[in-house]
Amino acid sequence: MTHRFSLRVYYEDTDLAGIVYYANYLKFIERARTEWVRGLGVDQKALKESEGIVFAVRRVEADYLSPARFDDDLVVETTLEAVTGARIILHQEVKRGEEVLFAAQVTVVALSETGHPARLPASIRLLLH
Structure with a gap:
């Protein structure tokens, strides 16, 4: 299952070259x-x-493939890759049309309020399986 999130590139998102700042x-x-x-x-x-x-994000491995520019309509696609007791691993792509501009593998972890590792609640693990 892939989640899609649409966004537009604003001037504030760009650098002096007019492309999205990394x-x-x-x-x-x-x-x-x-x-x-x-x-x-x-x-x-x-x-x-x-x-x-x-x-909290524990790890991001990112590839910058092609620049997005001011006023581009983009879609971020998020796909679940794996779930463990305390981690969620996602693949995310930023696309302009069918062109992939940016791709990342993101590891998200569950933490207690004190910042220590915590297990994902069973109710959330069920939603992800």
Whole structure:
């Protein structure tokens, strides 16, 4: 199952050359992950309040393939690759039409409010299988 998140490139997203500044791709994929989790029915604020669990990015392996430019319509596709007791591994692509501009493998972990590793709640693991 692939989640799709649409966005437009604004002037503020670009550098002096008029292309998307490299760090902004990380913002784009973060927004898409947030909407993916929300679309699963997970309320991250409630998860923190009720179980003391938060999500954090542990690792990103990224490939910058082609530049996006001001006013481009983009889509971020998020696909679940694996789930373990405390990790979620996702593949994310930023696309303009069918062209992949940026691709990343992202490892998200569950943490306690004190920053220690935590198991994903069973209810969330069920949503992901």
